[in-house]
Amino acid sequence: MRLAGRMDRLGTESAFGVLAKAKALEASGRDVIHLEIGEPDFETPEHIIEAGCQALREGHTHYTPAAGVPELREAIAEEVSRSRGVPVGAEQVVVTPGGKPVMFFAILALVERGDEVVLPDPSFPIYASMVRFAGGVPVPVPLRQENDFRLDGEEFRAAVGERTRLVILNSPANPTGGVLAREDLAAVAETLREFPEAVVLSDEIYSKLVFSGDFASITAEEGFSPSERTIILDGFSKTYAMTGWRIGYGVMPVELAGHVERLQVNSNSCTNAATQQAALAALGGPQDAVGEMREEFRARRDLLTEGLNSLPGFECALPKGAFYAFPRITGTGYTADDLADRLLSEAGVACLSGTGFGEYGEGHLRFSCANSREALGEAVERIGAFLDRAG
Numbered sequence: 001m002r003l004a005g006r007m008d009r010l011g012t013e014s015a016f017g018v019l020a021k022a023k024a025l026e027a028s029g030r031d032v033i034h035l036e037i038g039e040p041d042f043e044t045p046e047h048i049i050e051a052g053c054q055a056l057r058e059g060h061t062h063y064t065p066a067a068g069v070p071e072l073r074e075a076i077a078e079e080v081s082r083s084r085g086v087p088v089g090a091e092q093v094v095v096t097p098g099g100k101p102v103m104f105f106a107i108l109a110l111v112e113r114g115d116e117v118v119l120p121d122p123s124f125p126i127y128a129s130m131v132r133f134a135g136g137v138p139v140p141v142p143l144r145q146e147n148d149f150r151l152d153g154e155e156f157r158a159a160v161g162e163r164t165r166l167v168i169l170n171s172p173a174n175p176t177g178g179v180l181a182r183e184d185l186a187a188v189a190e191t192l193r194e195f196p197e198a199v200v201l202s203d204e205i206y207s208k209l210v211f212s213g214d215f216a217s218i219t220a221e222e223g224f225s226p227s228e229r230t231i232i233l234d235g236f237s238k239t240y241a242m243t244g245w246r247i248g249y250g251v252m253p254v255e256l257a258g259h260v261e262r263l264q265v266n267s268n269s270c271t272n273a274a275t276q277q278a279a280l281a282a283l284g285g286p287q288d289a290v291g292e293m294r295e296e297f298r299a300r301r302d303l304l305t306e307g308l309n310s311l312p313g314f315e316c317a318l319p320k321g322a323f324y325a326f327p328r329i330t331g332t333g334y335t336a337d338d339l340a341d342r343l344l345s346e347a348g349v350a351c352l353s354g355t356g357f358g359e360y361g362e363g364h365l366r367f368s369c370a371n372s373r374e375a376l377g378e379a380v381e382r383i384g385a386f387l388d389r390a391g
């Protein structure tokens with residue numbers, strides 16, 4: 001079948017490919033520890049599940065308004081106003097099936113052929129994929145372990161120019177676990193003040209998973225509120241262990257929200273009606289589970305980082321947020337792709353090569369903490385044994 005040329009420009013997320021490979025190995029009788037996939041292994045808290053079931057029984061089985069039900073948009077506006085300290089109105093909120101569509105819609109709405117989009121490298125592979133698909137040109141700014149995976153002010157300044165249409169930020173970050181401090185964001189804002197046409201897409205999907213200090217958003221910088229030129233992407237997948245429910249949201253200037261709503265009408269129509277009711281219960285109900293999951297992720301992070309650092313050739317910085325460890329493995333003598341492949345096929349540990357996240361991901365592997373402490377410990381042992389065997 002002849003495909004449209006644009007399909008050549010569409011990338012993918014390596015996590016799904018590695019998961020499929022790992023599942024195939026398991027089907028052939030092998031035991032695999034899954035540290036490749038980026039989703040909490042916890043169950044969605046019970047009161048949220050109950051709200052979703054009740055919503056179905058009560059007839060929330062129809063289309064909803066494309067941008068989301070008004071009560072949920074209102075609740076999200078309140079939560080974002082409170083957590084970011086900036087006033088946000090419900091009319092700025094678009095509810096989407098997961099956080100991902102916010103990325104896609106923002107890029108489709110803003111990026112023209114040849115426009116430049118500045119993004120961190122390594123970062124979530126879907127950013128560059130969607131930018132290229134839309135005809136834009138990704139301009140990477142390297143994130144380095146020796147700089148705590150923070151954006152370097154000078155390198156960021158060098159990447160931005162008259163053709164920059166969009167700047168993507170992600171903190172806490174996938175895959176590095178890096179967190180941007182208030183001063184990093186102030187420096188980004190300072191640079192962008194010279195480029196009033198550049199819009200910021202701030203991917204804050206891990207905002208509730210910061211392990212030390214407070215979460216900082218660029219929306220607190222003067223001129224960068226979601227009423228001006230920042231789109232916040234956040235959602236329920238990571239915070240409430242709701243990846244399969246598919247619900248997220250974007251908060252943006254009202255005019256853009258109208259266009260994003262139009263993109264939604266043209267694609268998903270709306271987000272699942274019962275899921276929206278479950279999300280309302282998530283925001284309005286007890287938040288204990290959010291803190292409990294964060295503390296479990298912190299314990300796993302500590303355990304995994306220590307374990308990885310005990311392996312020959314591995315150097316792992318302590319992740320400051322999200323739930324990934326991103327050790328440098330250059331000391332093992334393997335490339336990241338080779339080591340990830342061999343760990344899966346020879347040690348039964350599924351993880352991701354850093355190269356799936358950008359050119360500066362070479363020399364790193366990504367391990368997700370979304371597995372039990374026992375599994376993390378066992379994974380480290382298996383990797384150690386593999387490295388011993390391989391000499």
Ligand code: PLP
Nearest residue numbers: 038098099100124174205237248
């Ligand atoms: N942004 C980042 C940085 C992510 O890592 C992910 C998921 O892995 C998403 C967005 C998408 O989240 P969702 O499942 O809500 O679409």
